[in-house]
Structures are given as C-alpha cells and as structure tokens.
Amino acid sequence: MEDLFRRYGHTLTFAFMALVAFWLLALVILPNLTLFEASFRPYLPVTEIGGPKDTYSLDNYAKFLRNPSPWNVFGIELQAPLNVKTFLSTIFYSTIATFITFALSYPLAYYLAKVVQPKSLPTMILLLFIPLWVSEALRAFAWYIILTFNGPLNAVLVGIGLLEKPIRWQQGVLTGYDAVVIGLVYSYVLFMMFPIYGSIQSLDRNQIEASEDLGAKWWQTHWRVILPHAKPGIASGSVMVFMLSAGSLLVPSVLGSTNSNWFTQTIQQWMLESQDWNTGAAYSFLYILLCTVVVALAMWLFKVKLSDIAK
Amino acid sequence: SSGEINFTGWAGYPKLSEVVFPAFTAATGIKVNFTELPDQDAMFAQAKVAIEAGGIDVIEPTIDRWGGWNSNGLLQPFDESKLAMANYLPGLADGAAGERSRKDGALYYVPSNWGTESLVAKESDAKLSTPPSLGDLFNPDNQVVVRPHSTLAAMGRWLDAQGKLPFPWMDGYTDMDKMVQLWDIALAEAIKAKGNVVQFWSGENEANAGFTANGATLGLNWDSTGYNLRKDGYKYLAPVEGAFAWHQGFVLMKNAVNVEQAHEFVKFVSTPEGAAGWATAFSSNPVAKGAGDLLDPEVSAYYNGTFNDDALKALWWWPDQSADFIAKRGEYADKYKSA
Amino acid sequence: MSAGIDLENVCCDFGSFRAVDNANVSIKPGEFFSFLGPSGCGKTTILRMISGFTEPTQGAIRIGGKDVRGLRPNQRPTALIFQNLALFPLMPIWENISFGLEVRGVDKATRRKKAEELLELVELPGAADKMVSQLSGGQKQRVAIARALAVEPAVMLLDEPLSALDLKLRQHMRAELRSIQKRTGVTFIYITHDQGEALAMSDRVGVMSQGRIQQIADPRDIYNNPVNGFVAGFVGENNVFTGSVRNPATGMAGYETKLGTFRARLGELASGENVKLYVRPEHTLLSETAAAENSVPVTISEVSFEGAFIAVHGVAENGQTLVAEIRNDGSATVPANGSQMFMQFDPARAAILPDAAVAKG
Amino acid sequence: MSAGIDLENVCCDFGSFRAVDNANVSIKPGEFFSFLGPSGCGKTTILRMISGFTEPTQGAIRIGGKDVRGLRPNQRPTALIFQNLALFPLMPIWENISFGLEVRGVDKATRRKKAEELLELVELPGAADKMVSQLSGGQKQRVAIARALAVEPAVMLLDEPLSALDLKLRQHMRAELRSIQKRTGVTFIYITHDQGEALAMSDRVGVMSQGRIQQIADPRDIYNNPVNGFVAGFVGENNVFTGSVRNPATGMAGYETKLGTFRARLGELASGENVKLYVRPEHTLLSETAAAENSVPVTISEVSFEGAFIAVHGVAENGQTLVAEIRNDGSATVPANGSQMFMQFDPARAAILPDAAVAKG
Amino acid sequence: MHKTRNFLFNLYFGLFLLYLFLPLAIMGGAAFNNNKLPSVYPWKGFTMTWFQQLLADQVMWTSFRNTILVALAVVVIAVPIGAAAAILINSISGRVRAALYGLMVAPILMPGAVIGISTLLFWNKASIPPGLHLSVLGQVSYIAAFVMLLVLARLQSFDSSLEEAALDLGASHAQVVRRILLPHLYPALGAGAAIAFFQSIENFNVTLFTRGTSNTLTVYVFSKVRSGITPTINALALLLILMTLVMATVYEVRRRRLAKVEAAREAEGRRAAALEEL
C-alpha cells in the first residue's frame, strides 16, 4: 500500500484501485451473490419458493458426494462418488495438459526470446496468433476430424504402413481422455508460451553465457539458470492453462471419448439440462474453491510463491 | 391487427426468417422479433431471466418440458377461443396429446411441428434384426453413435418389450421410486453393452460425422440426421418397438406483453401454409390438416419411406419429464458416460 | 594447469563494423597479460572470442596450442569474469561460487567447503548463505572472482573485474589476484581501462585502440617507450607539442614548435608526418631560471592537489597549458598562482612519436 | 540556482541494521562536496535520503534551508545519477537526456537541441538516435550524466558516475564536471570510492566508514592531517607501525615499536589506546646510510613499476614490509632486489593516530 | 555448433507451426468441400458454395460486425483493468495479495453459463436490459484475468529504479506511468489485447445469455447445433487467416526493406566518422 502510493502517487493509485474494484465488485462478486445465495437453497417450483421447503442448507453441495460408483485406477477397483471421480479426472488431465503445453512451449519461448533475431520476432508472433482467428469450437472440431476413424491421421498412418488398421484415436490409446488432452494442449499452448517468453526475454544473456563458461552443459544451464529465472512466467502460464483446461467445456464435449467426463460438463448439465441453477451454482462455487486449493497446493509443491509471480 | 411479437426459438433454421415470418407479417401486419437459441435448456434459462426482465412473448419448447417451465412460474395459458384448435391433425392437439397440453383444463401448449428420433443405419454394414429393433443398438457387431440419456431410454424400452422389467418402463416417468429401479437396470445393461459405442453425439454435426468420419454403422438419431445422410447409403428406420417421437410447440410467457399478437402467431402456424412452412424449415412433420400437400415432396417422400401407418401408430412420444426426473436422468446419463 | 594462447590475424566484424582488426598476440602459459584500452576499443570482443562466445570472422585462436575454433565455451578451459558480473540472482552466494563444480558433479559438502574457502580468500567470510541482491556492488564483484576461481581454469579471462571496487579493496585485490595467479600458475588475461592496474599487475600489456593492438610490451616499456602518441597518451599524462622534425640524428632530433625548437628522442616510425613531441608531467621540472635547452617560460595558472603529488599548471606564451607534477613531500616549494617560472625537460625523457595506428578497413 | 544542504543527526536504519549513523554535515550552496568511503559504508543511502527515495529514521534534512521531510523526489530540486545508471531502455538516447525537460513540457525541437548540446558536452555527438542497448558501458555513463545535467538542478547528486569510464575519459570528465559545476554554480554532492577523484575535484570531502562520517575537511587536510587511522589508510598508502606512545609533548611524541622508538606528530585524540604510527610511502625516503632518527634498516624485496613512480618494498628485521615510492624520473637510482638500505621519514610527516570512530549502536 | 542448434530450433519452430496450422488446413479444406458438414472428410467435390452463402448471409455479416465491436470494447475495458490489477497486486504483499490474486483468477474457471446468467440477473436488477453491452461486461469479468496474468509476468522483469530515476528528473507519477512503466509493459499489453480480443471473439456461453436480441458470430454460428453448422464459418475463418497472412507478409517485406535502408545509413555514418578522425 505504502509502496503503491510512493510509486504511483495518490491519484493513480486510486484510479488503479477503482478499476480493480469495478472489476471485482461489479463484474465478479456482486453478480455472483445472487447465485451464491441460491446455491444454499433447494431447487423448487415457484409456488414453493419462500415456502416451508425453502430453507438454507448445504444439500446442494452435499450432492457432490452422492452416487458412489466403481472406479478403476491403475487396476485397483475403488468406490468413489461419481462427481469426485469426474472432478479428480478433470484435475488430473488438466494437469497433464498443463505439463505437455509447458514441454511444448518452453523450447519455443526460449527460441523466440534468445535465439531468434529480434527483428523477425513480430512476424513470428503474428504467425503464432493466426490460429486464434478460428474459434475454439472449430479448432476442436478440426482435431475431432483428424482423429476420427476414417480421418486423415489414420489414412496417413495406414497409408505409410505404420498401422495395419485404423485406430479409434478419440476413444484413446492410453486413456479415454487422450483426445481431450490433445485438444486442450492445442487450444491453450499459446497461453503458456507467451508468459514464459516474457520471462525468459528479461534474462540477461550474460547469465546464460556465465553458466556455459563455467562448464555447464546446455541442460544444466537451462535447469539451473534459465528455468529458475522463468519460473514466474511458467507459473503464470501454468495457472492460466490449468484454469482454462479445467474450465473448458467445448473441448471435452467435442473430443471426449465415450467414457470421459469433464467436470464442466457436469455443471453444465445441472445448470441447463436439469434446469437446477441452485445445484449448478453450488457445483460451480465448489469447483472454483477446489481448483484454487489445487493451484495453491501445486504452488506450494513447486515452491512458487505468489510473490515470485508478482514480484 | 398490427404490432410485434418477441419469439424465442431454435437456431439454424433460416427458412423461418426467410419464408414463414414474412408470410405471417404479410397476412397479419405483425412483425416477428426472433431470438435464436441452440437448445431448450438455453431457452429455459433465458425464460427464467425474462420472467423478471421481460422481452419474450412466445417460446418453442417440446411437450415433455413445458410442465417444468410452468412449475417455475414462467407460463400463462392460451385463450383457446383465439386459436383454431380444429385445424390440427388428429392425435397432435387432442386425445392424449391434448391432455398433456393442459393443466387444470387450461391450454398451455400448442404444437408447431413434430419429429422422431429413430434408427439411422448404414445399409451395407449394419447388422439389423428383422424387423429392426432398438436392441440392434446393443448388438456388439454394430458400431453405434447415440446420446447417453436416449440410450438408457432405448434400453429400457427394449427390455420392456422383452418383458424383462419389473414394471412398465412408462411408470418410471411418473413414480420416482420406480424410476430409480428401472433406470438402475437399464443402466447396468447399457454399461455391459457400451463397448460398441464409438461416439456420443449432441448436435447434428457430431451425429453426422459419427457416421461418415467415425464409421458408425447404426445410431439413434434425429430424423434430420437420417435425412442429411439419405444419399450416402444410410437409411432411416423405425424400430419394431416404435420410434421415439418429439412434439414441439408454443408456450406463452406469463409476462408476455403482446398477448394478442402471440395468439395470432400461434394460430398462423396451425394454417396449412404456416404449418407446412414450419415443418419444411425443420425438415420435420407438420401439425395442420392440409399442410402435407404443401410440403417439399422430397421431405414427404423421405418420411413416408420410414413411417407407414403401423410405424406411425407405434410412435413413442417422449413422456412428460418433471424437474426431479430430469435431474435424476442427468445423473444416470453421467454414470453411463463415465462408466 | 595452465595454457598459452595465440591469436593469429584475428578479426571480428559485426555487420560492416570491424570491432577487432587483425589481432596478433602470443600469450605464454602462466603469463599475466593485460589488454588496456579505451571504452569500445574491442577488448571485451577479444575476450569473448577466446572464451568462445563470439566466433572470429577470420584468423585462428589456439589455446594450449590447440585450435579452438568450433569448441563451445563450456568445452574450453577458460573462465570468464563478465563486465556486468552475471551472478545468478536466484542462487545463494555459495551456490553461485560452486556452480562450476556442481555442473561437474562434485558433491554438496565439498562444494560448500570450497565455496567457503574462496569466500575467505575474497574477504567475504560469512556471506555464503546471502543472496546476490543483499550484497553491495563491490561485494558482488568479489563473488564473481571467487566463482571463476572455483573451476580452476587453465586460462582466466577477467573483464574489468575490479572496476566497481573502491581503491583500497582494488589495491588489495590486485595484489591478491597477482598472488593467486603466481600461486596457481594459471594464465590470466586481464582487461582494464585503468593503466595503473595494467602496469602494476601485468607481465605484459597490449594497448588497444579502435580494434587494433597498438603495442605489446612489458609495463615499463609501454610507459617509457610508447610506440606512438596514442599509447603515450593512454598510459599516462603528457605535455604534447605540435611542430615538425628538424635535423634527425641517430635516435635524437630537433623539433621545431611555436615555443621554440626542442631536442628529443626520435623513434624509427616517427620521421614522417603527423608526429608530435610528448613529455610526461613528472619528467617536466619546474625552476625559477631558464635551462640551457628544452625550457619554456610559463605563468602558473592552477595548483591542484592530488594526494601523493601536486599538479602545477602553467600557461606558455602561446596559450598552451603545460603540467608539471611535484611530490607532496615538502621537498619542493609549491609555486603560487600567477608566478612566472620555467618548465624544462630532459631530451632523453621526451619522445617524438607518430599518431595511433588505425584500422585499414 | 544552487542550494545548500544540511544533515542534522541523520540516521537511517534498515531493520536492525543502521546504515547511516548520526550524520551531521552542512554543505554550502555551490560547493563541490564528496563523500568518500569503502563499499557498503552508507554513501548511497545518504544520497537517497537527500533525493527523497529513502526517509531518514531520525534527524532532519534541509535543502536551501527548507526542511524536505515528506517531500517526494519529484518535488525536490535535486537530480540524482544512479549507481546503476537507470537509463530508460525503451527511449532513444536523446529522449533519455531530455526526459526531464519533456515532463516539464518543453517542446520537442528545443529538447532535441538541448539533448544534442549535452551529447556534445559528454563527447557522444551523433548518438542521439541510438538506443541505450547499443552503447558501451562507458557511453551509458556519459548519457546518464547528460540526463541529470539537462534539468539544471539546484543540487546534483552523483553516485559514482565515473566508475565505469576509462582513465582518460574519467580524467576528462572529472575536469568537465568540475568546470560544469563552477560554471553553473550548482551544488554537487559526489559519491566515490576513488580517493584520487575525491581529492582532485572537491572543495570538501567527507570520509565515511560503517555508516559514520569520520572526517570532513578540504582535500589537503584530509590527506595531510587525517584524524584517524581509517582516514589515513583510506585516502592513501601508509607504512603503519604498531607500538605505544612515549613522552608526549606539544604536538610531538615518541612512539616505541619493535623496530625502535620513533618520533612523530601526535593529535589530541591520539593519546589513548589503539593508536598507531602512519607514514606515507612518498614520505618514506630511501638511503644507503642510516639517518639520525626514524630510520629503519631493510632488505629490498620487490620493486614494482607503477607508471609515474616506482614502489620499492623493503623487509625490516621483524619481518614487516615497508614501502617507499620513488619517482620514475631517473633522479633516483632504483635499488636492486636484495640490497640492504635504510628507510627513513621526517617526524613532521608521520602521525600517531587512533583507529576509526565506530558507530555507538 | 550454433548452426546445429539454430537448425534444430528452426526445425522445431517449423514443426510447431505445422502443428498449429494442420487443423487449420483441415478447416480451410472444408470450406471448399461440397458437404454440409464442416469437414474435409468425406470429400464430396470442390465447391465455392460456402463462400457464396457467406457473402449472401446478411445476418452473418451483422453478427461479424457485432463480434468485432464487442471484442474491441472488451479490449478497451479489460486491458486497463487487467493492467491496473497486475500493478496493484505487484505492489502489495501478504495475505491480501493472495486473496486478491485468488479472486482475480477465479473467474477463468467460472462456467460461461454461470457468468452469463449472473451478469444478466445482476444488471437486470439495476434496470439495465440485456444486450451486447452486457456481453461486454460479462466477458470482461474473466478476460481481465488473462490480461492481469500476462502483465504480471512482465512486471516481474521491470527495474523499479527506472521509476525512481524518472521521478527524480521531476516527472509526475502519471508521467512515470505513461513514459516508463507502460512502454515496458507494451509487449504484455499487446499480447493481453490480442488474447482479450480473440477470447471475446470465440466466447459463446456468456454472450448467449447476455446478448438480448443481437447476435455475435459465434452465437449465430454455434447456436445451430441442432440443425448443423455449415462450412460458411470455415470460409469466413479462411478469409481471416488469409488476411492475416497477407498482413504478415506485407509487414515482413516492409521491415526487410527498412532494415536494408537502415543498415546502409549506419555504414555511411561510420565511414564518415572514420574519415573525420583521420
């Protein structure tokens, strides 16, 4: 606070705070209050609203733990509530997608930040932005087409003799979520790339040279010097990709296999198909809470402090 | 008369705006403000907001859903005297359907068109029993494309037809206890047979691609899917248990401002011209007498090929589904999906 | 372990700009060699070519007789201390210092011990667990030195490592560096723009200007027998006279200026055009009476105190300012401003020299 | 425009660490005042308090007689040259320089002209349109100087502005800064750890150590009459003898050491414990014969060439190394290593001094 | 060795572009397929129908215009908010920061339907009717979080002594922000604006509920799930991609030409300087 006033003076600080307050209050908190309140009340016909059944309870939240169903985790048969299972799968595969986007975008970010001639950068970045002109739904659908049984991927692989007969990629080779993960990675890889690029770019080239000069192999330089420096960018990117993946509805709907389920689909079902906004809202808030906990845990695990992201 | 009407309906049927509404405006002078929505879930959500904010007069849900809408306090009844109930084909606005359109004697729902969800089969590859049955969907030799909750209903009806259920399947739609028992059985059986499902569909594109790109040989799909694939070696078939039939129509918002115009509008769709236009736009079936003659001949030929009189008689109309029921149904669909 | 280094016709171009032009130098194993030159003359570029970060545009570089072209920096037995230090801000000091060992797989306890030894050496005991940002500029520089020493390289390359240190510490580190170099026998290549540093520490000095090496010699030769005006000017103060050579004889010549004709040493190169006469202030003597030769009457204009010596500025009759340095030891009386005196110099201590060699490009 | 600055009992704590302890100094308008001290002694902290970036923990700061507590940096008539320069990397050089004018609403043409004038002044003509990253370290420093000059402040605060420049340029800029200061009459507060710089440029010098101002005096006094051992040691070289005072008389005393008893000046402060005898190398004379007093027999151990002078190291019989500096002007013969000689000093040029004043905290 | 490294990197970049563009090629191909489905498979012959339909589809163009307007409005609102939020978060510490940060990123997770419905209900209470302006507000509520994250990452590399230097030279706080901080943030603000723009363009759920009777492109196209989406949307996407490619090419060509001129001028300058010194 002190720091803010010192750095930006009163007028600007208040302007910043006003903007943020407008966002958080008028666009996030207040609009959701209605639904938040509703999430503690049962879904009732109008005639019964305000009636004796209309009381506050945690019932809607408790539905999360209903419906135990069998769950096969690496060959072990478990019983878990259906929603918990969906939630955990969503978190798990979002995490996988986050890791893959990181693996894909780190070299690219490094390339753009430290290898490429700065002059060709704008063109390259423009190229990277092109896919965004095509909406996520269409891009997901394009992957759907690529991965279909009669689709181009099978045609090519069978054509060159790598496969004997076509595979149902969408059903998954490793898990039922393969195609979803592919779609998520494709959709969000740039959200990982840009923050990492930004943080690597600010690394003094001499740091890299010093490390090399001291005898570090390229991977040692990356591991000990560049990655730690890029950590805030990686953390930003990971939070974004994870949240986007976990919050994605289109990709899992289009690319999901016949035994995949995404938590957003469950929420969507409550909100729209079942028309039960109360439970839908309860699930949304619960989901946000749980995901925040997951993100906080991950940050703690990777020793990323918020103060690293926000120095 | 004159004025306007705010109508919220299904998106993606351009002929409504191009043909039907202009004809209506020409006939009555009433302008149609059309809001397109992807599905009736979105319509319900919008209606719930509109009950406070206003802006909607008439919406177009299916017959099995308006009950839930009404219990949420969204609707008001039509004034039958301002409509032409005699215009409708038998069985659509009277009889059992007529009962389902009313609550406490008041008419809340008036039909606009109807259609089916039935078997789409690849002629060369599908393994069909004779006559075709819903059970073919669970034959491991077929690669099927379905949607989860319809699959469970199909399973239920198939088991019911074989006498393998403790109560009639229809009981599940009125008695929640029985519903749980029946759907548990259907779910268990469906999960056993799930291996042949190559894809779930939720919209026309996915259903279509399920066959063409993903190589499905059989599916439980809307009639439009069958229609779109009719030249590619696919047939639209009615199962011996009877095709699922949906029944779509108009409801009047409780806080509608243009009530007079709304009645005019609904009435117009019961004229041969209006009903034919509506059915043509949806590639579905008309609700008015005399409308069949005005239909696109290709469309009528297509339906006549699938539904002879027996098949028409056997149609299984989606029963009313209460809010509780739909919520429960959703949970079953979830279990089936993630099994 | 120690290695010699040879540069053979080394050039380095950045685009159309030639940063280093035809450098030839042979540095002996265990030698303490300094490159001395003004900002932007190409010193850092030479170091970067030796350490492998910049490839020469042409010419060969050999370390220990082995051509290192194509070898990556981490494959060369060199350790470089960067001008901006390039410490790793996210590692504690001890990890910074032992980084070179870490990447060689040395175990943690040994590394820690080594780091602490080196911290002792650079007079930063107890800083092991601090972070870089907690150190002052000077302390950082010492850590950088320790970090480079840790890998015990065959050749140490130092890019102005002492420039941010204060004088005391700089002098201490000079002696320390020199003694480390003597003890380890490692070849040191040292870059500086501080002539005092270069002269005091080095076995030999290469003076550079505009990408060209002007002179390579031992410190005393550089100072006493500069080959051209640039070297004379860069490694010390001078009183410079412009004029023309008269009656050149063996090693000596007359030099005619507006202030009269002087006599001074004449190098071989200096007989052409563009030559000037250079005399150092400490070789310029003040007296109250005119001497037989090389004597200029001046009016004292400023007396400035510089610690161990006092600089006396006098204006000659043509307006040129001459400087004489006298010791601050009370042995000579300090003249008052405005007094009339003579400045005089020994012909053997004055030299007629050409300008700097320039790049041919 | 020019203003005086007063610090009154100023302290600055960072947590439990006292970076500046009870600083009292009164800088006159138009004065060139230097703070001289080793790395980490609190020089930058004092400057930051004057410019308003750090608030003193206690004490008062007045600029032009006006208490500036609570005034923001942009409300104080000071211009600060940062130790790390803090040039704006995204603006071309000329915009950097004219930034202070830009924010005062000066029109573009005027700003551009002013920037080019200043570039001329710091010897970087033609660099106006370059970017900061295209300049060498030394060039950057010159831009920083130009940027601070552009706003014509009442007080200029310079945090080691010349430390990255090469000797020639440093000397040129020294003279230039001094002359700018004389011309403009602006008060300059200059931070350096280079005693030569401080002594040559300043009207007065404040020598600091560990957060404390040790001595404030004009350069000659600082050099010739340091108040304590720290000042003596920091502003020049010394031969130091440890021992104890004998027979103190008015301003003079005997001093008994293992090498015999010497006679030297005695300050008032120096009668207690912890006192040592300090003699500068240039006041230490070499001779082949012993003198009447203050004479130490030594064996010459090292002769090191430093440009204008030659440092001769001799080891006394107790193993202590003493240094004598002789001029490189041929006037004295340079002794050979291993030869036996005497080192001797004038009692008036040797001083018995206490150690540094330390913080009370 | 740098050559191998550079080659590998270029190869990787090439492969990455291929990966990014492959689905686009599939999309693009579908625009010419004589098939109602937006797919290259099954191939039913080449056609320009979809382009003709696109040109004739008035609603599509209106929707497209609305989309662009909404996206621009979102950029204009979300970028300042996101930047302010990042600056704020960057300068405070402790619990408050953690809480604020959590609150700021949470909307990314919020299902679009929830945002859409809650926005609509809330503003309705304030008697603000639905319409594209509500879509803008609804979209900003989560898009600002992306901008915040991007700007925050960039702020981390900001040297705050630059702010001090500017203040010391007499700049007001506003001038410091405008001349020093913002220019440093431009890359992040640019990326943020781009991401905000594209996120807005493809938003479906939020817009669906808040738009009132206006259409945006995504809503118009993707509402047709029941009847099927036709490849007109592919045709449009293809046109946009081609436009971007043309822009990229023009930019690159221009840049190369300018670079050449610049290099020539620099060489000239150096030659002049060298002559002067002689």
Ligand SMILES: Nc1ncnc2c1ncn2[C@@H]1O[C@H](COP(=O)(O)OP(=O)(O)OP(=O)(O)O)[C@@H](O)[C@H]1O
């Ligand atoms: N990568 C580069 N691209 C273009 N020019 C460069 C590059 N690196 C250095 N130069 C130029 O080459 C010349 C020599 O640079 P170098 O860094 O070797 O100087 P230096 O002698 O180390 O100077 P300083 O004492 O200021 O560090 C300078 O004019 C510089 O601008």
Ligand SMILES: Nc1ncnc2c1ncn2[C@@H]1O[C@H](COP(=O)(O)OP(=O)(O)OP(=O)(O)O)[C@@H](O)[C@H]1O
């Ligand atoms: N913000 C801070 N927090 C904690 N300690 C600080 C801070 N700033 C400076 N110090 C400490 O205060 C002391 C004085 O620092 P200062 O920067 O004034 O030294 P200096 O004399 O300028 O040194 P140098 O010549 O190395 O720049 C140092 O020990 C430093 O570590």
Ligand SMILES: [Mg+2]
């Ligand atoms: Mg350099």
Ligand SMILES: [Mg+2]
């Ligand atoms: Mg400092």
